Amino acid sequence: MGKLLVVFRREYLERVRSRWFIIGTLLGPAFLLLIVGAPRLMGDRSDGSRDVARIDVIDATGTGLGNRVADALRARYPFSRAPYVRTVDPSKTALEEDRSVLRVQRDEVLGALVLDSTTVRGDSVHYAGRNAGSHMDVDAIRNVVRNVVLADQMASAGIDAKRVDEFSHIRLDMHVQKVGDKGIEKGNPIAVILLGYGVALLLYMMIVVYGQAIMRSVLEEKSTRVAEVVVSSVDTDTLLAGKILGVGLVAITQVVSWIVLGAAALMYFPQIMGSGDHVAGVADTSSAAGGAMAGAQGGASAAAALMKAGLPSIPVWATIALFLCFVLGFIFYASLFAAVGAMVNSQEDVQQAATPVMLLLVSSAIFMGPIMANPTSNLAKTMSILPTSAPIIMPLRMTLVPVPWVEIVGALAGVSAACAASIWISGRIYRVGLLMYGKKPTIRELAKWVKEAR
Amino acid sequence: MSDLAIDIRNVVKRYDEHLAVSDLSLAVPRGTVYGLLGPNGAGKTTTIRMLLNIIVPDSGTITLLGTPHRTRGLTDRIGYLPEERGLYKKMQVRRVLRFLAELKGVPGREAERRIDEWLIRLDLKTKERDWGLAKVDELSRGMQQKVQFIGTLVHDPDLVILDEPFSGLDPINAQALKDSIVELKARGKTIIFSTHLMDNAERLCDSVCIIAHGEKVLDGGVAEVRKAHSGRMVALAVDGDSRARIAPVLSDKTLVARVDDNNRYYELELAAGADPQLLLRRVIDTGVPITRFELVLPSLHQIFLERVGARGVEEGMTGHG
CATH class of the missing domain: 3.40.50.300 (P-loop containing nucleotide triphosphate hydrolases)
Structure with missing residues (x-):
């Protein structure tokens, strides 16, 4: 126990004292807000100024729909340059569209919107443009056309034009509440989504950053040859355990300091987190583009949303489960990273050797979006129980939807078992690899290390 | 204890x-x-x-x-x-x-x-x-x-x-x-x-x-x-100009098993059963002026070479220290 403490203390203190830890702790949240919030901030600005409405509207309907769409676009995007409307004969539609495509190519307009008889019927509308890849732009144009067609159809059904205008300007705010096992839960569901995303992202980042820190630490001991002196005083299992615990506590220290710093910032400078408008903005985006995008883009306003709505209440057992997810997930990945560090001899080799472990980790991150969009799907279920992704996906799923406790316990048990296996294998690889210099071992040699370690 | x-x-x-x-x-x-x-x-x-x-x-x-x-x-x-x-x-x-x-x-x-x-x-x-x-x-x-x-x-x-x-x-x-x-x-x-x-x-x-x-x-x-390896090693030094003249004696395998030329003197390991007196006589017979002829305790280095042999040297033995 004594030696474990000595190793643990060195790993912890040397890291916490380092300049990079202090910088990371102070600037980490700012950086996180920046990467999460930058797309949203940019989106906000371009929303009003970019030329979404500067398009050719080719009207082959003969009903004047083109002009009404153009008016609606102008009203919706007052800061954009106006659309050009060309009323054409239905037989010339293709020709006119080709002309407009040329204009798009010469950047005279952003795109071409073709309205024809199918549009009048409310079936389809055709758009070709530089921004056809942007969901937000395409959705916006589609909504404008849809509203105009809707108004037309209502008018033709004999509803008074003035009232149609009123109807088409209905603004509907949706107040969403999450129902849990104990009835309606407090807190804004958007805040819940953001919290879930934030927690999952944080877990992922901490495991990546500090797992790799362990890998580098092992590699350093190996490449500076200090390992041999150390293992003559302490057995490798203790060394590995001390390392993982020490670095793990550094990660926890960092998160706790972020929470404390964040709480302090909110207490003393609530205005820096933005106004209530942002919250509405977040709600808009999320209903339009799905939870995943809302999470990514609304992150900057996360804190504001949380403040406005009050933190979603997290029961104690969920907090414990969350903590266990982090601890077990960290131990699982950290021991794998340690084994990778012990396998190789140089910085060049280590990235390559770490690829399989990184892939496991990244797979959890890739599925964060789809799972947020649909947390009840089978994908979400599977990923939240699979031991390699459970530490990150289960907390995400838990914050979004109620998860049966059997699944949570099952996932934790699975991760614990995976932990035991990875510690066993990694401990053996570490033991042999730490003093093994020379070329990188093959899979077969690794298997031999595992088999023959004492 | x-x-x-x-x-x-x-x-x-x-x-x-x-x-x-x-x-x-x-x-x-x-x-x-x-x-x-x-x-x-x-x-x-x-x-x-x-x-x-x-x-x-x-x-x-x-x-x-x-x-x-x-x-x-x-x-x-x-x-x-x-x-x-x-x-x-x-x-x-x-x-x-x-x-x-x-x-x-x-x-x-x-x-x-x-x-x-x-x-x-x-x-x-x-x-x-x-x-x-x-x-x-x-x-x-x-x-x-x-x-x-x-x-x-x-x-x-x-x-x-x-x-x-x-x-x-x-x-x-x-x-x-x-x-x-x-x-x-x-x-x-x-x-x-x-x-x-x-x-x-x-x-x-x-x-x-x-x-x-x-x-x-x-x-x-x-x-x-x-001590256990003594009696087999001879230190021999002759006048600098006449080194070539004793070469035939030193290359006689019935007398000398191994020669280590240290520049200022030779260290010789006697062949099995060879008599150091006979070696001395042969060297005198060549007429070269002898400056040193001594039965010495072998150095660890010599013992090492004798016991481990050239194989050890090839496999990485370096220097005399």
């Missing part, structure tokens, strides 16, 4: 097809300086790592300081300087040393006191500058060697194991190391070191063991080993 510091019995260690150590037995009395000699790849480092429980022998027993070598806490009484040396580069010197001391069970405050003592003693802490507060990578190579050496001895071990301690040392540090070994022995400590530099071993060791290809070739007190 056993009076052996190290008692290795029939130890075998095999890597894949390669036999690193084959049925090795060694006995190192307490309070002696013991040399483990052999060419590179002879199994010295493997033996040392087995002593330290870094690797486990396939069979055989090892007893250190009267206790089975895998006993918990035993390593706290052993100081180890590996052949490949290194320290945490980004760490402060004092903190590295304290870490190493605490790993050996020295309490923090006591460690600090001893570190101070050592830093002052090895000129790493002077009036002008306390290198203990610097980071390891700010130190020169020589200073890092000193720090490493402090790390080996800071917990005042009863058994000190040094793997190729003289390799890479500058002359000043080599002298300091030699002085320390002598001083440790005077305080009743046991020191075992491996080397392929025979001169160091001959000067420092009470006893030696020569191993090659994982097997013990010979062991015993340095004086006894040399």
Whole structure:
């Protein structure tokens, strides 16, 4: 126990004292807000100024729909340059569209919107443009056309034009509440989504950053040859355990300091987190583009949303489960990273050797979006129980939807078992690899290390 | 209490097809300086790592300081300087040393006191500058060697194991190391070191063991080993201009088994059953002026060459030390 403490203390203190830890702790949240919030901030600005409405509207309907769409676009995007409307004969539609495509190519307009008889019927509308890849732009144009067609159809059904205008300007705010096992839960569901995303992202980042820190630490001991002196005083299992615990506590220290710093910032400078408008903005985006995008883009306003709505209440057992997810997930990945560090001899080799472990980790991150969009799907279920992704996906799923406790316990048990296996294998690889210099071992040699370690 | 510091019995260690150590037995009395000699790849480092429980022998027993070598806490009484040396580069010197001391069970405050003592003693802490507060990578190579050496001895071990301690040392540090070994022995400590530099071993060791290809070739007190091989070595020096004229005599395989030309004199190993008197007569017969003809005790180096042979030399034996 004594030696474990000595190793643990060195790993912890040397890291916490380092300049990079202090910088990371102070600037980490700012950086996180920046990467999460930058797309949203940019989106906000371009929303009003970019030329979404500067398009050719080719009207082959003969009903004047083109002009009404153009008016609606102008009203919706007052800061954009106006659309050009060309009323054409239905037989010339293709020709006119080709002309407009040329204009798009010469950047005279952003795109071409073709309205024809199918549009009048409310079936389809055709758009070709530089921004056809942007969901937000395409959705916006589609909504404008849809509203105009809707108004037309209502008018033709004999509803008074003035009232149609009123109807088409209905603004509907949706107040969403999450129902849990104990009835309606407090807190804004958007805040819940953001919290879930934030927690999952944080877990992922901490495991990546500090797992790799362990890998580098092992590699350093190996490449500076200090390992041999150390293992003559302490057995490798203790060394590995001390390392993982020490670095793990550094990660926890960092998160706790972020929470404390964040709480302090909110207490003393609530205005820096933005106004209530942002919250509405977040709600808009999320209903339009799905939870995943809302999470990514609304992150900057996360804190504001949380403040406005009050933190979603997290029961104690969920907090414990969350903590266990982090601890077990960290131990699982950290021991794998340690084994990778012990396998190789140089910085060049280590990235390559770490690829399989990184892939496991990244797979959890890739599925964060789809799972947020649909947390009840089978994908979400599977990923939240699979031991390699459970530490990150289960907390995400838990914050979004109620998860049966059997699944949570099952996932934790699975991760614990995976932990035991990875510690066993990694401990053996570490033991042999730490003093093994020379070329990188093959899979077969690794298997031999595992088999023959004492 | 056993009076052996190290008692290795029939130890075998095999890597894949390669036999690193084959049925090795060694006995190192307490309070002696013991040399483990052999060419590179002879199994010295493997033996040392087995002593330290870094690797486990396939069979055989090892007893250190009267206790089975895998006993918990035993390593706290052993100081180890590996052949490949290194320290945490980004760490402060004092903190590295304290870490190493605490790993050996020295309490923090006591460690600090001893570190101070050592830093002052090895000129790493002077009036002008306390290198203990610097980071390891700010130190020169020589200073890092000193720090490493402090790390080996800071917990005042009863058994000190040094793997190729003289390799890479500058002359000043080599002298300091030699002085320390002598001083440790005077305080009743046991020191075992491996080397392929025979001169160091001959000067420092009470006893030696020569191993090659994982097997013990010979062991015993340095004086006894040399005596056991005496009567077979002749030092011969002739007037500088006439060296060519004795060449036929020296190449007579019935008289001389091996010639080592040291420039100023030859060291000759007599052929089996050859009479040194006959050799002297033959040299006189050539008429060259003889400046030295002496039956000498062979150096460890000579014994090593004789026993391990050219094979060992080819496999990495370097230099005379």
